Amino acid sequence: MRLGFTGLVALAATASILSFSARAEEEKVLNVYNWSDYVAPDTLEKFTQATGIKVNYDVYDGNEILSTKLQAGRSGYDVVFPSASPFLAQQIKAGTYRKLDKSKLPHYGNLDPAVMKTLDGVADPGNLYAVPYMIAATGIAYNVDKLAKVAPGLKPDSWSVLFDPAIVSKAKSCGVSLLDTP
Numbered sequence: 001m002r003l004g005f006t007g008l009v010a011l012a013a014t015a016s017i018l019s020f021s022a023r024a025e026e027e028k029v030l031n032v033y034n035w036s037d038y039v040a041p042d043t044l045e046k047f048t049q050a051t052g053i054k055v056n057y058d059v060y061d062g063n064e065i066l067s068t069k070l071q072a073g074r075s076g077y078d079v080v081f082p083s084a085s086p087f088l089a090q091q092i093k094a095g096t097y098r099k100l101d102k103s104k105l106p107h108y109g110n111l112d113p114a115v116m117k118t119l120d121g122v123a124d125p126g127n128l129y130a131v132p133y134m135i136a137a138t139g140i141a142y143n144v145d146k147l148a149k150v151a152p153g154l155k156p157d158s159w160s161v162l163f164d165p166a167i168v169s170k171a172k173s174c175g176v177s178l179l180d181t182p
Helices: 022-027 041-051 063-072 084-093 113-122 144-150 165-174
Strands: 009-017 029-035 054-060 130-137
Touching (some): 063 084, 084 113, 084 130, 113 130
Antiparallel strands (some): 009 130
């Protein structure tokens, strides 16, 4: 797997800082919009206990839902977690986000340079708007022996093994499935 190949790699969620509303700052409230099951409920409680900042935590189940809400404007969210490609890239081009104030991110220097380089090339040139939160990869897994029996010579080295009917029909007796992510 090549980390930089955007067709196979999804930077599944990237923390992007949106503008705090004056009201949220006064009340010490952080409005977060994230994928479900990405943060344990006790993490939010511990954060509030440690900082005194209340977290309003909403979840979505697809980048399209997040994009629609952000494009409508004035979403009220301070931190969101879009997938890097193509969503974060499109949202940056649309002017959705404020630039990060890296002076307020004391651990910014601890981010993996290779991951930051990938984010720079995929979605956020100059790493100005986002920091990576989680990385996920999408790949092809197969049973070498079973595939060799039903489709001799077939090499699953491209997405056509799943999407080209002429190719996938050769392997269908093995069972072919596509894990669709939310």
